[in-house]
Amino acid sequence: MSPLLIVIYVVFTIAALLTLWRIVIGPSILDRAVASDVLLTEIMCVLGAEMAINHHTKTLPVLLIIAAVGVFGSISIARFVARRDNDTP
Numbered sequence: 001m002s003p004l005l006i007v008i009y010v011v012f013t014i015a016a017l018l019t020l021w022r023i024v025i026g027p028s029i030l031d032r033a034v035a036s037d038v039l040l041t042e043i044m045c046v047l048g049a050e051m052a053i054n055h056h057t058k059t060l061p062v063l064l065i066i067a068a069v070g071v072f073g074s075i076s077i078a079r080f081v082a083r084r085d086n087d088t089p
Helices: 003-025 029-054 060-087
Strands: none
Touching: 003 029, 029 060
16 A cells, blocks of 8 residues: 555544544534535545546445435535524524
């Protein structure tokens, strides 16, 4: 394994751990939503880097599914928060 790959894995691991910390700590649902979007983006970046390094496109459908889940999750959370804000006097 090349030193560049080790650096890439370490950086993405640290970023994922910090993002998980934000998901757990919060404090609001919007903080958790943004952190989950960041985590999905990090996973997509890791899969994309792996595809580029190994010269294949086998995980491209997984990338598309993760992207769709991220978009639909963000939309549903935004609608939930908007409804909750409208209900409070």
